[in-house]
Amino acid sequence: MISSIVGAAAILALLTWLVITLASERTTAAGAQLPGLFDPSRWDIFNDVAVWRTIGQGTLNTLAMAAVAAVLALIIGVLFSFGRTARRRAVRIPTTVLLEFLRGMPVLLMMLFVLLVFSTGTYWAGVTALAVYNGAIIGEALRAGIQSLPAGQREAGLAIGLTPLSTRFLIEFPQAFRQMLPIIVAQLVVLLKDTSLAYIVGYTELLRTGKNLESFFGNRYAFSFFFIVLAIYLALNFALSWVARRLASRSPGGQTTRRVARAAIGENADTTVIALPRDADRPRDERHPPGR
């Protein structure tokens, strides 16, 4: 009870101090008096429709990059998951090495790489890097999903005469996808956040648009544009996260499976590299000794 009151008072004090500091006038080094951050003179720029149209264009650019990268990432993820769960070592080992390499590199470095080596322009550099990186992560999630399916699914598929590839594609993969859908959507939220990295390679996504507007209209509006850009990013991410959470609560399939997959991709960590338990490297049929 007491800690409640003390805690609330401390937090209120902190927030009040923050608001007062931001709202107070400040004196520049040259001696000029600038108005506080909540002063109307800093926000009158938003009466201009052209400003909102530019911001809208920046948002559309961000969403365009995110959408195309998401579709490509899904396709690449499926391909990676097939490669990772292949029977032949000649396919599995190079795929694993490639995956570990791609997941260990920063996305920004990959964007720079694509931009400089292939001279594709900033949009495709961003899309390619995002698609490849998130495709690797989604591939890991799908692989965890496929390997957590009961062995009977694959055996039944093979028993009715489907080729191994068909079994994988028609029977195992749809189930794995449905089970891993919440994790995959969570990864797409991360993809949306990472489109802001294209700011650094020069693509006119939302943050770059805000910066250009600030350069055009003057320093006075720096904070205002930043707050609006931040608000839009938060709105987009919250919306997508909400979709992911709805999917997570409604999806069928085991909590255990998803916990394993989440561990495999390090969900809490905003995407990362994690080596999988070595046992998961071998295909399911090889794991039991013959003649069991």
Add this chain to the structure above:
Amino acid sequence: MDAVFENLPLLLEAFGGTLSLLALSSIGALVLGVLVAAMRISPAPPLRIFATAYTELLRNTPLTLVLFFCATLLPYLQFFPGYFPLAVLGLTLYTSPFVAEAVRSGINGVAVGQAEASRSIGLTFGQSLTLIILPQAVRMVVPPMINVFIALTKNTSVAGAFFVFELFAAGRTLANARGDAVIAILLGVAFFYLLVTVPLGILAGRIEKAVAVAR
């Protein structure tokens, strides 16, 4: 390839910059993250609400925006300790909610009976947390925590765009200077990143396996 070996001292210096960013940010993020996690599970509602709001806000903000704020807007507020400390501040703020989530998931993994038993023998919230819950939670916290640090290693590259000299900035400068050897230079830079992330990943996998058996 000779481009990489010619510039090896520069790359090593940049690698040092990356490592120092990583070290300082991880310490800061650990401290801040554990604090926020403790607030998140505390019995006092205002602290819980604040910690939840903090976590949700910072998790959904892109790192570029956080670093942009720290490097470009904080100096306007007359707070300018230098670009390196500002980058450390930005990385710390960005990574702290992920640390908090990892710690919280670890704490939630401890059976609720432990907390009930400790309260029933009269320990205060602080005592039960430090003496009973946290020691057990640590085992389950370590693998996600290592993932957070791997992500932080890769995120230091973004600080390179905000006036800090580390691997990404060095790679960009070198690639512009030696246009003929771009692939070699960028692969060299990637090698340094992999030098940190791949061993950490293997370590996380080993610990995950060791902990999973005991569950």
